[in-house]
Amino acid sequence: MLIEADLPEDVEALRALVLEQARELDTLKTFRDEVERLRAIIEAMQRHRFGRRSEQLDPDQFELALEEVEAALAAAEHAQEQASKQKAERPRKTNRGSLPTHLERIEQVVDVESHDCPCCGGALHQIGEDVSERLDVVPATFRVLVTRRPRYGCRSCESAIVQAPAPARIVEGGIPTETLIAQVLVSKYADHLPLYRQAQIYARQGVQLDRSTLADWVGRAAWYLRPLRDHVLEEMRRSGRLFADETTAPVLDPGRGRTKTGQLWAYARDDRPWGGSDPPMVAYVYAADRKAERPEAHLEGFAGILQVDGYGGYAALARRRGDVTLAFCWAHVRRKFYELADSSPVASDVLRRIAELYAIEDEVRGSSARQRQTVRNARSRPIVDDLHQYLDTRGRQVSTKSRLGEAIRYALTRWDGLLRFLDDGRIDLDNNTVERSIRPLALNRKNALFAGSDEGGDNWAVIATLIENCKLNGIDPNAWLTATLSSLANGHPANRVGELMPWGDVG
Template sequence: MIDDLHYQCDLLSVHADPAVRAAAAEIVTLGIQLSDAFVKAEATNSTLSAKIKALAAEIKRLKTQLKNAQRAQYGKKSEKSDTEKDSSSVGFDDGDPETDDSEEKPDNGSEPSEPEEVPNSGSGKNKKSYPPHLRREQREFEPTSDQLCDCGCGHREIGEEVRERLAYREAEIFIVEEIYYKKVCRNCGQFAQHPVPERPFDGSGFDTSIFIAVLIKKYADFLPLNRITEIFGRKGVHVHRSTLSRLMKKAKGALKWIYEALLADIKSSSKLHMDETHLGQMFPGLGKLKTCRVWALCRDDRRWKGNKPPAVAFRYTQTREGVHAEDMLSGFDGVLQVDAYGGYNRLTSTTRIGEPVVLAYCWAHVRRKFWEELQSNKGKTAGKLIDMIGKLYGIEKDLKGQAHIVRQATRLKESAPIVDQIFACLKDYAMKGAMKTKMGEAVSYALKLEDGLRVFLQDGRVEIDNNNVENTIRPIVPLRKASLFTGSTDGGETWAIIASLVGTCRLNDIDPHAYITWVFEKFTQKVPRSQYDKLLPWHFAEEVEINIRQ
């Protein structure tokens, strides 16, 4: 239309009438201006359209982020597919230690058991028995005089009714006063006095039992020291928080070498799990908390009936650099199950001291990303992938407790084809789908880890996921809530050392109070440091079992 107008104006530009020629020239000028304005309007419209699309994508991203945050705090934690939920429990705990799910019981490798009923107080076939190790306090009651007849014939016992109830007596704080009498012979003057027994913490005004009580309350029950001082205060004993902190520092010094023996024993294994999480530390003058890290190194071979007991060791560091993982794993050259954190890649280097480590990645992390996509956008591909991963977990359920050779053979036969289907689906999506979306990120994440995700197929000792170690760092959640932060690097290291022993006790169903008491008793027997590996928690369990049999 504009071109036709210009053509007509060109014809009029040679018209005999000057007014017509001037009008034609003005029309051409206005047409050019109109054309320029139209081009500018189109450019502005394109810019605004691009901005609208970008804002819409940002709104969608923020809505998804908000929905995921709300689901993490208020929603269900399970990421299982419908087929998994319909079947019986697989026995895998898919919890994320970063979320507040501390009440969920970690999987300890044994079959799920029915919750233990509280025994009733009556008698009969429904009566349940209490644990046999509990002390029994018997109270006997005879019939009162007004219940007995007065015929004078006497009474004979025909039976009894026994009623039981669980009781509690609050811990007692008391003073131990030791008196060592000194004697001398009247004849020869020989002096005699009972020798003062060795104690782990000589020179302290606190009995070993106080050390143990504070240690268990802080590192097993997650009570901060200020609350423990309040508990003591209710008994009329006023102990400053800094005093209890010094006690724990002494306990750390005594237990450090057992921790080193524990770490060495763990690294003697051929397959381990590793993970890390955050813990805040207060630095004077910084004005805010610094995010430090807690690394967990775990051995748990119960699913394939390995011959080594489960154990966990923690390490506290200032940063998340991979060099800390490399240092903690010095001397280990087996299979390491981890998440996708890039800091672990240095362990696979051929320049590493010792053999390179084989990294096995976690299918639970892969499933979690597709589950988040499914919850946000209801994508069919995400649902399909979750169902296929669910089939892998179904196979693992049947393999629980089987020898590693059986697990390997079954996985190659049944799981490998499913894994091939999963990666074929992922690669197909990568060729056709939008890779800059949340779904695309999940697909890229899984494809990047393909080699490590296939390791469990070739080795029956390897688990399908890294949940074993994630369960061991669950206690850090109540620790962060109760204590908020650690006051110093030394405090973080103290936590790591003592929590390693307490966590290993938990994995082996050992009472940490009884174990720490046993360890301190062994210290008084002057056990050489070279034999501290004999003081690890499972040796305590063996000794207790021997004593019970005797």
């Protein structure tokens, strides 16, 4: 910052100083404009995420775009700070919270060179200190576990040789520990790193592993883990209420030299919104097609409420099985009208009424089933009854072939299932619980492109089931898989796999 004493007396020197200051000011304005532009982009994307949400934007692509813009904003703000030699007008958004207490602390002391007073030469004594914490990382490193098994012989009887048995392994005669296999599984199915990329990461540390070798480990682990997935599904069949949905699973079809479309079926249970005591669960099952008999086979023995979208296969299941009652999803109804909201006042009016239902649900989430039913009967039922009359009236006024007519017909033809949440406090307003469980499958599908075979699709379903159940119940999937694979390799009884579940044995 210039003061009067620093100003030159010479006119030319003064003119040069003014021009230099103007250039610096222009530079700062450029940085400021860039910062504001990037900040506006971030705010727009956040409005898109937390405000009225488009149903068409992939949430994972959204996160990737947002983090790139935020990184660009940080770079622009830093450039502005460096140019002005001052702090930015707006403080940076950084994580200033305390770091987890369980992390190891490595202390370093940054002290003065001399403890003598710079004024009088006397001895300095400590009157306090400033402490800061920064998050550090030790890059993942490989190590080799060497197992030695001494053999013993008897000098008196040379035929006797004694040796401890070799420890059991998932990959007999192979090099991976169960910890490494768990890491491969979590990286592939939770962190969405295809095996060839993992092989590239290992190669950077000098560990040369072919992708096919990693695939062999995955297949062997899936064979051991399949009974656990089946146990999860069997446990869910005993529930009184489930969610169901399905998504495509591209699978390589070697005979035709291209991919075919398989299906990953997802079944979920989550009783936490109404205070249920059963642990949340999800199970995935691969099938080669989307035929209606698939969910019927998967849910053999299930009796209760099945909350689903509008896929006709579930309706066929309910018709064939009198012990299954369908509850439909209001989010799917909302989606039909959302696509028309910009051009149709009727669609906007429907969205407003559905939003009122969701506002009530936000208030009763976590209450008991009885309390939820009481509130819904008092406040939600009048909204639903009025909406039905509104849709019925408007449906007679528009063409059945128009998009608005189709949206109205979609809702009215499923009305009985949409009403069921009013009479049972355990039923949610939508099917979002299972849709959230499908998102990891979609991201893995995007990164891996396709499964190599129908068997590979089933392996995918098995391992993804167990990893997602760990995440649902707050368990570290890497640690759980390591312990579980070790137990299975050591012969854990097949009739006691419930003891290995992330929530313990519940059946």
